[in-house]
Amino acid sequence: MKLRNAVWSVLKFELLWKLVTLVVISPLLREIYQTYVSSVGISFNADVLGTFLNLKGALIFLALFFAAGLLAFYELSVVIHLVALARQGEEVAVRRVMKQALWALGAMKGWSVVPGSLYYLLLLPLAQTVYLHSLVPAITIPWFILGEMINTAVGTAGVIAIYAAYYGAHFLLFFVPIFMALRRERFGQAARSSAGCLRRMGWKRLAVLAGGLLLWMQADSELARYWRRNVLEPGDFDRFFLKYLVYSEAFRIDLLYWLVTTLLHTVLMAAFLYLVLSWILSRENLTIPAEAPWSEDSRTILAIWSKRWARFKAAVRARWAKRRWKAAAAAVCALLAGYLVINCYQPPLLHAPIVMGHRGSIYGVENTLPAVEAAADIGADYAEVDIQLTADGVPVAFHDGSLLRLAGRMESVSALTWEELRALPLHDASSYQDTGYIASLEELIRFCQADESGMGLLIELKPEAGQGEALARAILDVVEAHDFGERAIFMSLDYPCLTTIHETHPEWWVGYCAYASAGDLDETIWQYSIDFLAVEESLVSNRLVAQARELGLPVYVWTVYDTDKMEQYLQMGVTGLISDWPDLAAGVVEEYNASHGTDQYLWQGEGCPRGELPAA
Missing domain, CATH: 1.20.5 (Single alpha-helices involved in coiled-coils or other helix-helix interfaces)
Structure with missing residues (x-):
């Protein structure tokens, strides 16, 4: 009976709080953030940090961060109070407990708000175990970071160390929210109390607690293995909610999954906390009164506001x-x-989905000719290759800033001549048994022109500092010499180097590549003079795709490894998939087009639009 009361009261509160978060709190915080970012200009990639490296930006960021930390703590504090009162056999009234939990906010006063906010907004969403709040339900490290790290032994050890660090910290600080909520202890004292509580629990209960956390993590892992699509976040419940619901097949599917998993996680959180509190309430002297310990002044203030x-x-x-x-x-x-x-009006998409092999494909050493040849053989529309400039000015295909990972040498591409580079054997983690060699852009273009598949190249410019103009000019010379402009598209993380290409050939397809963004897209994106936006997976959302679609800007996603996510992105309105496995992406696109048709696209030709488009 007590457990049922605890679960039911937590469910009622979480339903109310999530609604308030999605409709009021999250939009308000987002609007404040977006207003500031728009006033200084939306920034991408490395420039994101500079948006807040000033007094005004820092103050706004800190104010929003600490406000979010207080709200996250308050939500969990109410949940803990509800479960604790139910465990004590007290009558649970959600409205009264919400007032009572306001008293616990004193635990976040002073300097405690700094580590407390980091704990509630960073550590708990990373661990995603037991303590789940509505404002930041989860944080995941982008795969483009982890994927690059695990390509080396040192990087793999680093990934293991990162996971061990935050899961270990989560275990050591597991009781912090309980002591902060029920004793109003500040973060430092609550951390010491948590460590002491762990020492006093005994090995059996420690083993049960650790086993329970591992079981939760394993269950979430299995759920993620079954449901590999991205999960909806608070930002997806915005003013375009009705449009998503009417037009977005992905949103309807993902919303149903979100509702089911939210209900399941809420029940499990209440049950887990009930078990933990049954161990420690009396042992740690955490019995709480049914009424909040308001001072007389506080009661007077509440009475005044109630009358008003x-x-x-x-x-x-x-x-x-x-x-x-x-x-x-x-x-x-x-x-x-x-x-x-x-x-609710939804404009048509610019062109049908295209498939691009990331660094050629996984079926050969990355960015080498065999990897590009494999992409052509399996039906990719384009092979994406990273282009850098050698010491003697030859544009060649290579990704990293140094040759260490693939060739075992510390030099950069720009430090060696083309003759020196072409003799270096390359090996990567995905095909270490194969040996590859650096290819020049000219060699790749010649292959594409000779190949019957008609595949083009997505050329990503990766200039070193101060090389942007020179790299763009060298690529222009090669592409023009081979009359390959109609079969090439261009992008870069470094926008200035793209301006040379766009100004010289405005008819060519040029896009900006982004892995981070300060603020949402708006009309200012047109000052970038781009034809498409290529974003890392972690940036993809219903909001971004809808905004880009309103602005007539196709969205391409890198780097997609999972077929379920590929299908999800196509359902959202993404029209370009960049993948190590272009054969898998091609199969998903073919199946999607067969079931959805191509009438929703303005451009009915192959590849990217060229020339004048019909009116929408």
Whole structure:
């Protein structure tokens, strides 16, 4: 009975709080953040940090961060109070406990708010175990970082160390939210109390606790293995919610999964905390009163605000009784309905989905001619290759800033001549038994022109500092010499080096590559003079794809490894998949086009649009 009461009361509170978070709190925090970012100009990639490296930006960021930390702690504090009261056999009234939990916010006052916010907004969302709050439900390290790290032994050890560090910290600090919520201990004291509680628990209960956490992690891992699509986040529940619901096949599927898993996680969180509190409530003297320990001044303030709120409600009821207020409400509803109808318009996509082999493909040493040849053989529309400049000005295909990972040498590409580089044998982690050699851009273009598949090249410019202009000019010379502009598309993380190509050949397809963004897309994206946006997987969201679609900007995603996510991105409106396995991506695109048709695309030709497009 006590467990059932605990679970039911937590479910009622979480339903209310998640609704408030999605409708009020998250949009408000996002609007404050977006207003500031838009005022200074949306930044991408390495420039994101500079957006907040000033007094105004730092103050706004810290204010939002600490406000989010307080809200996350408050939510978990209410949950802990509800479970603790149910465990004590007290009558649980969610509204009363929400007031009572306000008293616990004193644990976050002073300097405690700094480590406390880091704990609730960074460590807990990374661990994603037991303590789950609505504002930042999960944080994952982008695969483009982990994927690069595990390509070397040192990087693999680093990944293991990162996971061990935050899961170990989560275990050592497991009781921190309980002591902060029930004893109002500040973070430092709560951390010491948590460590002491672990020491006093005994080996059997420690083993049960560790086993329970491992079981939770394993269950989540198995769930992720079954459901490999990206999960909805608070940012997906924005003012375009109705549009997503009507038009986005991906959103409807993902919303159903979100509802089921949210319900499941809430029940499990309440049950797990009930078990833990049954061990430590009396042992740690954590019995709490049924009423909040408000001071007399606090009671007076609450009474004053309660009276004002009652007068306000009475005034609203009195005015509502008059017809003119009902007419005004009807007009507001009509305006809102019109706004929703207008917002529900969805423009067509620019072109049908295209498949691009990442660094050629995984079926050969990355960025080498065999990897590009394999991409052509398995039906890729384009092979994506990273182009750098040698010491003697030859554009060649190579990704890293040094030759260490693939060739075992510390030099960079720009330090050696083409003759020196072409003799170096290359090996990568995915095909270490194979030996590859650095290819020049000219060799890759000649292959594509001779190959019957018609595959093109997605050329990513990767200039070293100060080389952007020279690299762009060298690539222009090669592409023009072979008249390959109609079969090449270009992108880079370094936007300035793209301007040379765009200004010289405005008819060529040029895009910006992004792995981080400060703020949402808006009309200012046009100052970049780009034809498409290529984003890392962690940036993909319903909001981004919808905004880009409104602006007529195709979205390409890198680097996609999972077929379920490929299908999800296509359903969202992504029109370019960059993958190590272009054969898998091609199969997903073919199946998607067979079931959805191609009428939703303005450009009906192959590849990317060239020339004048028909009107939408």
